[in-house]
């Protein structure tokens with residue numbers, strides 16, 4: 069089986085409310101996969117279930133291992149990492165300390181690879197390099213997202229799970245962040261990204277799932293979905309075109 073991550077018949081319920089209903093998805097090695105859909109569609113619930121931070125029913129496989137019963141730490145150790153919707157940085161700690169803590173989750177010692185990863189991330193995000201001593205809580209929204217992404221990458225995940233990386237950010241910063249997300253493929257990582265900005269998601273991913281009411285309503289190669297009249301009408305309206313292309 070060449071699939072890196074696969075999810076089969078996954079459901080998430082909160083009491084009587086079923087947020088995700090029998091969803092199946094696949095992430096191939098070296099790919100960016102996106103999930104788009106409106107508020108309340110169940111996107112975060114799905115991502116959190118894959119990470120193990122909310123209970124779910126169904127199967128989740130990572131590199132051929134069934135992981136749905138594993139605790140979060142074991143999933144991290146085997147290559148999953150989530151950047152949640154609320155970036156959850158340590159706001160009283162410096163940028164540098166936040167980065168170190170990202171690596172600490174993965175490996176206790178500061179080995180050579182960790183420092184290479186750190187250097188690479190600071191090249192990707194020079195703004196962070198200029199602000200290593202600054203407290204994370206005083207960074208701008210865009211810089212905080214860069215730090216959250218970088219902290220997750222310090223753990224060198226095989227699959228990075230991203231929940232709305234564009235949330236609250238200006239179009240230029242969104243572009244900068246997605247450029248980095250796309251480039252992760254060249255570093256042997258895959259990405260599963262949840263996004264409300266369908267335009268940037270479709271432009272940046274290989275495959276896309278459209279989630280509505282807890283189920284996948286449509287799916288396909290991102291280039292094809294971007295041409296689908298239903299997707300164009302519902303998710304790629306005129307205002308979004310301008311927003312995404314700035």
Ligand SMILES: Nc1ncnc2c1ncn2[C@@H]1O[C@H](COP(=O)(O)OP(=O)(O)OP(=O)(O)O)[C@@H](O)[C@H]1O
Nearest residue numbers: 082085087105106107108109110111112113114264
């Ligand atoms: N902890 C919770 N307890 C009860 N209901 C929840 C909980 N988390 C989510 N829900 C409900 O599950 C449904 C799906 O929510 P979810 O956050 O997964 O959607 P989403 O697609 O990520 O939406 P958004 O785009 O607004 O982030 C919603 O109806 C929400 O109210």
Ligand SMILES: [Mg+2]
Nearest residue numbers: 111112113153
């Ligand atoms: Mg959400």
